[in-house]
Structure formats: structure tokens, C-alpha cells
Amino acid sequence: MSAYRQSPFSNLTPVVKNLLIINIIFFVATFILRNTFDMDKWLAVYYFNSPQFKLWQIISYMFMHGNIGHIFFNMFALFMFGPMLEYSIGSQRFFNLYFISGIGAIVIQMLVQALQVHAITGGITISHPELESSYTAYGPLAQKLYDIYNIPVVGASGAIFGLLVAFAMLYPNLEMMILFIPVPIKAKYIIPVYILIELWLGVGQYGGDNVAHFAHLGGALFGFIMVKFWRLQRPNNYF
Known part of the structure; x- marks a missing residue:
């Protein structure tokens, strides 16, 4: 047996690697600086x-996360699906897809909030x-209005949903193992179901x-739009 074991991080593509690093830095800094800088x-x-x-x-909200579970699941998805997608479409398009999906996510979220x-x-x-007094004037709906104005949105989930949709469109028959589900499921089935669940919850x-939830749906929508806009095709040798 070889004494050399390849690190699971050695095959990370450039954009994925830097996004992981930046997100982790922001998360750690949030807790280190919480008593001096909010x-x-x-x-x-x-x-x-x-x-x-x-x-x-x-832009900056995509690097902020509420708790360890929040950042873990987002970064786990980025780690699992990001490198293959970045390798397939190229680093520049992957970078654009990530941030356009993230910006699109908050645009949709704000549109829903505006409604x-x-x-x-x-x-x-x-x-x-x-x-x-601007809130209390609306009686029983004051708390809802106050929350819209004063509770912020954080997380890379919108950007991640854009990546997941793009992944499912380019690798629809790739089987995925999902937590708590003991059998592999093809991407073209699990991602749409996930989106429908988000719609139902939203x-x-x-x-x-x-x-x-509407930020997640917005990210998914913009991921779909970008794949169509760029006319990305499934790799000929995908499995």
C-alpha cells in the first residue's frame, strides 16, 4: 500500500477553492469580531x-452565514458539485454563474418582500x-412589516441553488447520494423535487x-437562465 494519500482538497478548482476560503474567513471573523464589529x-x-x-x-451577503449548520451545508454542496461544474464550463463562467445566481436570488427575495x-x-x-411608530400603525401586521425591514438575509444558498440547477441541466443522469436517502437518485429528479419543496415552503x-425560500428559488431561476443564455451543452463524455 502506498504511504501517499491524496488530499480530498487537492482536486479543487480555483474558483471553488477561493470561495470556500473566503466564506470560512467571513464566518470565523463574524464570531471573532462580534463584540467589536457587527x-x-x-x-x-x-x-x-x-x-x-x-x-x-x-454581494457581501453571500459570504455571511447564520450558524455552523448553515455554512456547512452550503460549503458541502459547493465542494461536492462546484469542481465538476467549474471544470465543465470554465472558471470565468463558473464565477459569473455563482455571483449572478446570488444577485438574482436577492432580487427575487426583495420582489417578494415588496409584494x-x-x-x-x-x-x-x-x-x-x-x-x-412607522410599524405600530399597522396593528397586528406590524411585526411582519418590522421583520421585513430589520431582519437581514444571509448565506450563499441562492448562489448554490444556481449551481445545482446548472449541474442538473448539464449532468442530468449523474446519480447523487442524498443525506437520509439510502439509494442514489439522478440529478434530473432530485434537484426539481428540491425546488418544488422550496416553493411549497415559501x-x-x-x-x-x-x-x-424565495431567494433559493431566485438563485435556481437565474442559474437556469444563464445555462440557456450561454447555450451550455451536456459534455459528450458525461456519465
Whole structure:
């Protein structure tokens, strides 16, 4: 037996490797600096009419994560599917796909939030959102309105969903092992089912669910659009 064992990270493609590193750095820094600098306040993304919204947040939010489980599952998906996809479409397109999907995700999320604000107030913005009285005027819906304006969105999930959709389109018959499912399932089946679950959860708006499901759906939508726009084809030797 050879004494040399190849590291599982040795075959990482350049963009995937750098995204993993940056996400981990941001996650660690969030906890190291939490008593001196609130990274969520500046780098998570808020509703566009919130006084806490900054334009750069539509990029920076992709590197912020709420907890260890959140970053683990996102980075695990990036680690598992990213290298094969980057190798297939090239680093520049992979980079563009990742960030366009992530930006598209927050655009869709804000559109949904705008509809929710309109349903409550009759408009997509409110005057003086920094004042508590701007929310209490809407009675039982005040908390919902307050949450839209003051709870930010974080995570790479939208970008990851864009990658997953692209992967399923380019490698539809590749069998995938999914946690808690003992048999392999082809990508063309599992990814659409996953998206339908996200749609069901997003429309249902179940109590206690603080996941931005429409951001996930937005990332998936933009991933699909980019594959079609670039006219990407399945590799001839895919399995």
C-alpha cells in the first residue's frame, strides 16, 4: 500500500477553492469580531427601503452565514458539485454563474418582500422606517412589516441553488447520494423535487420558518437562465 494519500482538497478548482476560503474567513471573523464589529449589520443584506441597506450588501451577503449548520451545508454542496461544474464550463463562467445566481436570488427575495409590504401598506415603501411608530400603525401586521425591514438575509444558498440547477441541466443522469436517502437518485429528479419543496415552503410561510425560500428559488431561476443564455451543452463524455 502506498504511504501517499491524496488530499480530498487537492482536486479543487480555483474558483471553488477561493470561495470556500473566503466564506470560512467571513464566518470565523463574524464570531471573532462580534463584540467589536457587527458584520451582519454591514454585510448582510436588508430590504432596499431599510435604513440599514447598503448597495454592496447584494454581494457581501453571500459570504455571511447564520450558524455552523448553515455554512456547512452550503460549503458541502459547493465542494461536492462546484469542481465538476467549474471544470465543465470554465472558471470565468463558473464565477459569473455563482455571483449572478446570488444577485438574482436577492432580487427575487426583495420582489417578494415588496409584494408583502404592498399587501400591508398599499405601497412598497414606508416613510421613516427607522421609527417604531412607522410599524405600530399597522396593528397586528406590524411585526411582519418590522421583520421585513430589520431582519437581514444571509448565506450563499441562492448562489448554490444556481449551481445545482446548472449541474442538473448539464449532468442530468449523474446519480447523487442524498443525506437520509439510502439509494442514489439522478440529478434530473432530485434537484426539481428540491425546488418544488422550496416553493411549497415559501408559499406556505409556516410559523417559525426563517429561511429565505424565495431567494433559493431566485438563485435556481437565474442559474437556469444563464445555462440557456450561454447555450451550455451536456459534455459528450458525461456519465
